[in-house]
Amino acid sequence: MKDLVLGAIEIATKVTKWLVFIAAVAIGVMAIINFTDVVLAKFFKHSIPGALDITEEVMVLVALFPISYLALERGHINIAMLRNIMGPALRFIVEVFQYTLAALICGFITVRVFAQFQKTLAFMTLKEGIDLPIWPANLATAIAFAFLTIVWVLLLAKTLVAGVKK
Secondary structure: OOHHHHHHHHHHHHHHHHHHHHHHHHHHHHHHHHHHHHHHHHHOOOOOOOOOHHHHHHHHHHHHHHHHHHHHHOOOOOHHHHHHOHHHHHHHHHHHHHHHHHHHHHHHHHHHHHHHHHHHHHHOEEEEEOOOOOOOHHHHHHHHHHHHOOOOOOHHHHHHHHHOOO
């Protein structure tokens, strides 16, 4: 069981690195769009229609895709002082509770965002002003939270397999 969990975490780590790469590319796309928009506005008195709206939609990738990588690398906020004064059994219980709660919350958000994605795709909801479809941002949000849910479940499984550490 331990090998299965560790193998799944290894695969999840590879996927999360790709999500971080996509977020980095999204930052580059945002920089190019904004730089081009400023240059066009300053020197040619024209701008890219909807540059701000496009940047807002791409920002979803930048903000949400790296979160699951941070969770796997234990880069999330951690109160070390409180953790250090806990005994091994209490620390184990707190970690199990923490990962369970995080998985449930992220799972709920995933389901709700995916339902919203389906609705915006079915009706082809467009962002006002430039008629930009909003379903890609909803899909990206659903993917980010779905993978974060998977990461929390894997960390819960790893904690349960490891048991109470002395």
